Amino acid sequence: MVFQFNIDKHTKDFVPPNQVKRLPRALGYFLGNNDNGSKQRPDYFIWLEVLIGSFCGILVLEGVFRNPNIFTDHHNAPIVIASYGATAILCFNTNGLPLAQPRNIILGHFSSALIGVCVEKLFSLSEKGRDHYYIGGALSVGMASVLMSILNCVHPPAGASALLPFIDDGIRDMSWWYLPTHLVSSVLIVAVALITGNVIRKYPAFWWTPLNRTPPPPTQEPKEEKALETLVLNAETLQVPKSLSLSEVEMEVLESLQNKLRDYKPNTDSIGSTDIGQSV
Template identity: 55%
Template structure:
């Protein structure tokens, strides 16, 4: 489902455009600022194997060691990061695996899960019904992640754990910094291993235009549509135009008919074409050299 409103409708015009291309190549490469060449499957499988092992081992190593979290009953690893590892190191090109979704998805869900569990803990009746606390936490987190455009499926477990796991519950508010550190560590490993043969992340905030409001099309033949255009119709780099009968893709924008029903898989595929168009001049200049 593609929502016509997310927090991006408000924030994107205040967020600066991606400047990673200006960094030295060695630094920029490990932040996803490069265009990888096609690679054999076995190299990608090897990268996935190494990245997943190193990422999870790093988390386990940090929390297995004696740290400030030890006396607060921090587990060796929060279980939801096993699923995050599959996304970050295997399906690294998917929107659900991008750093924004990983970090904010886990943190937002953990905060909601902890707050709902705390409310249920205020009474003996609530403590007898933590099953409802867990279900409510995941339900609220799911909607909140959609509004904040940071949907990350493993984060559902992060919302659930404070209600169903005694060890996590005993951590209380220390659960949040553990989530922050875990997310930052797994993203860091994904940036290192994921940029050896592939490119990660695909984007840091959104593939949509940043730093300014999305402008309507300027062509004369679209003049009738422009009068009906609203910047509230811009979603994830997709602009919905009334009365349009074609899908138009350029390096900077995607125009689709207002009444066309598209889902997240459609958006991912269409936006993949837009990103390829954006990288085309760079690939052509390299081929000329």
């Protein structure tokens, strides 16, 4: 389904264009500035890349959160947030789809996690709310879906990010620290995708929006017809330029000449006869 509202149409003039092409070639290559996307690769090479990328992406997240850090020491962050298993499948298998681009991964997870935490906080204010966490989970997923559609950052695995605060006690105990955990996880998995996804393919397809930022060519306004600058006098026509001001006497002279032209009958036998010309 194509929505009529597209936030990119309203923000494209405020978001700077992609500057990757200005970076050194070696750095820009792993940020998507290459032509790998136009090359056909054997399937087994792509399968190998998907295997390595998915393995390394999840392993990096587990390695970071498994070791002591600010999240694990004080907020009991899990080794890996479960929704990133689905993100890895989407990011490394279908890296050309809009759903797998950096904006969708980072902003999709964060906005969904924000909705999940906010709704969970509201339901936790009362005992009846805590007894109906299942309703809050469904509500948070629905709200996250709408928000991602509005922000043009739909990322299906992010639905789980909105749901986890209601079904996982450890996630609920993290409180607001659940949000920076998502930011770190999203950035790390995108970083791995930039390395593995540009070896034989191209990633990302775009950084912020696929909309064309090239301004449309200026429309040419119809040229105004220039005012007549030539006095035309013949038997049929008498045209005087608008910029030429003539008195009544002068106009009578011109009309008299026009009348003579109407009555004039050229004598082809006359020597030195001249065609008075069709215009003066």
